Amino acid sequence: xxxxxxxxxxxxxxxxxxxxxxxxxxxxxxxxxxxxxxxxxxxxxxxxxxxxxxxxxxxxxxxxxxxxxxxxxxxxxxxxxxxxxxxxxxxxxxxxxxxxxxxxxxxxxxxxxxxxxxxxxxxxxxxxxxxxxxxxxxxxxxxxxxxxxxxxxxxxxxxxxxxxxxxxxxxxxxxxxxxxxxxxxxxxxxxxxxxxxxxxxxxxxxxxxxxxxxxxxxxxxxxxxxxxxxxxxxxxxxxxxxxxxxxxxxxxxxxxxxxxxxxxxxxxxxxxxxxxxxxxxxxxxxxxxxxxxxxxxxxxxxxxxxxxxxxxxxxxxxxxxxxxxxxxxxxxxxxxxxxxxxxxxxxxxxxxxxxxxxxxxxxxxxxxxxxxxxxxxxxxxxxxxxxxxxxxxxxxxxxxxxxxxxxxxxxxxxxxxxxxxxxxxxxxxxxxxxxxxxxxxxxxxxxxxxxxxx
Numbered sequence: 001x002x003x004x005x006x007x008x009x010x011x012x013x014x015x016x017x018x019x020x021x022x023x024x025x026x027x028x029x030x031x032x033x034x035x036x037x038x039x040x041x042x043x044x045x046x047x048x049x050x051x052x053x054x055x056x057x058x059x060x061x062x063x064x065x066x067x068x069x070x071x072x073x074x075x076x077x078x079x080x081x082x083x084x085x086x087x088x089x090x091x092x093x094x095x096x097x098x099x100x101x102x103x104x105x106x107x108x109x110x111x112x113x114x115x116x117x118x119x120x121x122x123x124x125x126x127x128x129x130x131x132x133x134x135x136x137x138x139x140x141x142x143x144x145x146x147x148x149x150x151x152x153x154x155x156x157x158x159x160x161x162x163x164x165x166x167x168x169x170x171x172x173x174x175x176x177x178x179x180x181x182x183x184x185x186x187x188x189x190x191x192x193x194x195x196x197x198x199x200x201x202x203x204x205x206x207x208x209x210x211x212x213x214x215x216x217x218x219x220x221x222x223x224x225x226x227x228x229x230x231x232x233x234x235x236x237x238x239x240x241x242x243x244x245x246x247x248x249x250x251x252x253x254x255x256x257x258x259x260x261x262x263x264x265x266x267x268x269x270x271x272x273x274x275x276x277x278x279x280x281x282x283x284x285x286x287x288x289x290x291x292x293x294x295x296x297x298x299x300x301x302x303x304x305x306x307x308x309x310x311x312x313x314x315x316x317x318x319x320x321x322x323x324x325x326x327x328x329x330x331x332x333x334x335x336x337x338x339x340x341x342x343x344x345x346x347x348x349x350x351x352x353x354x355x356x357x358x359x360x361x362x363x364x365x366x367x368x369x370x371x372x373x374x375x376x377x378x379x380x381x382x383x384x385x386x387x388x389x390x391x392x393x394x395x396x397x398x399x400x401x402x403x404x405x406x407x408x409x410x411x412x413x414x415x416x417x418x419x420x421x422x423x424x425x426x427x428x429x430x431x432x433x434x435x436x437x438x439x440x441x442x443x444x445x446x447x448x449x450x451x452x453x454x
Contacts, residue, residue, distance in 0.1 A: 006231035006249075007184070011177035013249040014132055014163050019124040019440070022131055022254055027440060029257045030127050030134075032413050033094050035436045036262055037106040038069070040093045041086035042429075042454060043343060043420035045070050049200050053085045066114045067448040076114040080165075080214040084110030084207030090343055091203060091325050092420075095269035096138045096260045097376035100145030102269060102302065103153040105260055107206040108133035111161040111214045115168035116444045123439035123447070125168050131254040133157075133164030138256035144242035150191050151241055154209040158187035161213030169217055181226025183216035188241065195312040198322035262402040262413065265341040267331045270303035273379040274328065275335045276400040281385065281393065282336050289337055289355065295363045296384040297328060301372040303381075307331075308365035316360060321346040329363035330356070342419070379403060410437075424454050 004012065022030075044050050057068065057078045064074035069083050084107060087093055093106040112133055116126040137160030146155045162183035166176040187209045193201055220226070231237045238244050265275045274297055297308070304310040308328045315327035324330045324346050333356045334345040344350065371380040383395040402408045408416075414433060421429040432450050435442065 005228045007181050007226075007228055008177050009249045010136065010159070010163065010180055011173050013252060014167050014176050015173035017128060017132060017167070017254065019128045022128065026131060026254055026257055027127060028410070029260070030130055031436055031439055032262075032408070032410060033106050033134075033257065033260065034109060034130070034439065035410075035413050035417055035433060037087045037093050037109050038432065038436065038451070039417035039420040040088075040090050041069050041083065042424060043092070044086045044089040045454065046423070047089055049203065050082075050086050050089055053082050053204070057082045066117050067452045069451045070454045071452050076118045076218060077211045077215040079114040079117075080111040080161075081207050081211035082110075083113065084210040085204055088206050089203045090266055090420075091268065092263050092266045092343075094260045094262055096134075096141060096256070097269070098138070098141040098145060099376060101141040101147055101153055101156070102306075103137055103141050103156060104206060105134045105137050105157075105160070105257070107154070107157050107210060108137065108161045108164055110207065111210040111217075112164045112168050113444070113448070114214050115165035115217060117448050119169050121168055121170075121444050123442045123444055126444050127439055129164035129168035131164075131257060132167050133160040134257045134260070135252060135254050136160035136163050138259065139247055139252065143245040143247055144237075146241055147191055149241055152189035152191050152193050152205055154187065154189045154206045155241070157206060157209045158183045158213055161210050162216045165214050165217040166220060169221055171217065171221055175220040175223070177228060178224065178226045179213075179217040179220035181228055181230045182219055182224065183213045183226075184230045184237065185227055186216065187212045194306070194326065198320065198326060200322065202322045202326070259404060261404055262408040262416075264400055264402045264408075264416075265331075265335070266325070266343055266345070267341045268307045268326050270299070270379065271307060271328055271331050272402065273397040273400040274299060274303075274381045274383060275331060275341055277381060277383050277395040277397040278332055278335045278385075279339060281383065281395050282339060285393065287385070287387065289359055291387050291389075292336075292359070292362060292385060293388045294384075294386045295332060295336070295359075296386070297332065297363065297365045298368040298382040298384075299328075299365060299371060300375040300380065301367050301369075302375060303328065303379075304365055304367040308367075310367065315365075316363075318351060318357070318360065321348070321351065324351050327360070328365050329360040332363050333359040374398075378405075428453055 066079035140156035166179035
């Protein structure tokens with residue numbers, strides 16, 4: 001047997017994969033994730049943060065080979081940054097749940113799309129690169145979670161995005177190994193990105209990693225080498241971040257996309273079942289918000305720690321969008337008051353209004369150890385709504401529409417897509433959706449040319 005380092009084993013696996021290795025179910029799931037992500041990107045284009053990144057990109061790179069969603073061309077790495085920022089900014093894109101880590105695998109799309117367009121590739125090239133990126137990021141999230149060590153979930157993305165981009169660029173096995181090694185060594189973001197007082201960087205850390213992964217793949221294309229012992233070497237990933245773990249890359253498939261889940265609501269992924277439950281209760285009981293004394297949520301440990309006021313800080317001092325979409329008290333209050341949690345619920349004037357600021361103070365979030373044991377196979381929650389006169393209503397949920405037990409169909413994804421794209425020409429929006437539906441039959445430029453017209 002060859003004496004290969006871990007990153008060389010990964011590269012060998014990547015190099016041997018072909019589009020024919022993807023099942024029809026996996027292809028359909030990948031296209032669904034692309035539709036969802038592009039919808040999120042279009043929905044974010046008018047956000048000031050995205051406009052700021054767009055302006056920076058135009059100022060720094062007036063000419064380039066790769067399309068920016070909404071128009072203009074730039075370099076492949078800056079396209080990965082801007083398009084990734086648009087996809088991620090609303091925090092409405094897909095998720096993958098592992099016991100110790102949650103990630104957003106569609107964060108990889110911008111790097112793979114940039115690499116495919118730069119290389120004049122096909123939709124098949126794009127889908128294969130994307131499947132590889134999904135598989136690597138998700139499997140590393142399974143076996144090498146980093147959140148408990150103080151690092152961000154974008155750490156695993158650095159490996160997946162670089163591998164997928166390198167594949168889409170048509171690099172050799174040795175070059176793929178270098179791309180993964182350079183990116184994995186260089187982009188180890190800190191978890192403080194998502195704790196305490198949040199900033200714009202919460203939505204930009206993953207796009208920046210995609211930019212770095214794209215840059216790493218380009219460096220590898222020009223035969224720049226990276227540390228081949230990035231995992232097992234002295235002061236490598238094992239020793240400094242994750243500890244030792246085992247993945248037999250030779251036996252890996254491309255199925256992890258089937259385990260990803262879609263957000264029904266524009267809210268942090270671990271809130272989805274609780275929001276669905278509270279909206280269903282609201283629409284059934286029609287209680288006036290003023291009649292509510294307290295909303296109590298029992299949830300699983302990850303939800304409590306990240307968005308419920310646990311180990312990642314207080315969630316009742318809400319001033320900005322980045323704080324609101326990572327606060328269970330805020331999101332539940334928005335759900336009850338407005339009957340929905342969409343981008344409109346994160347407008348600054350909505351966040352600061354008295355009704356929502358008052359109601360969120362009445363929300364209590366607790367961890368239920370039994371629910372923690374059932375995660376990630378379930379997203380179990382229990383809600384209790386107590387009225388001023390002492391009546392208590394109870395709501396129990398195990399999942400939500402979009403979870404693996406109730407996966408979102410193409411029609412459900414299309415409904416969300418059209419909601420997010422209602423501000424653009426609807427004929428163009430439909431053409432984009434139809435083009436994504438037949439990605440395996442087109443050159444990628446057919447899609448990017450449409451994205452440039454938004």
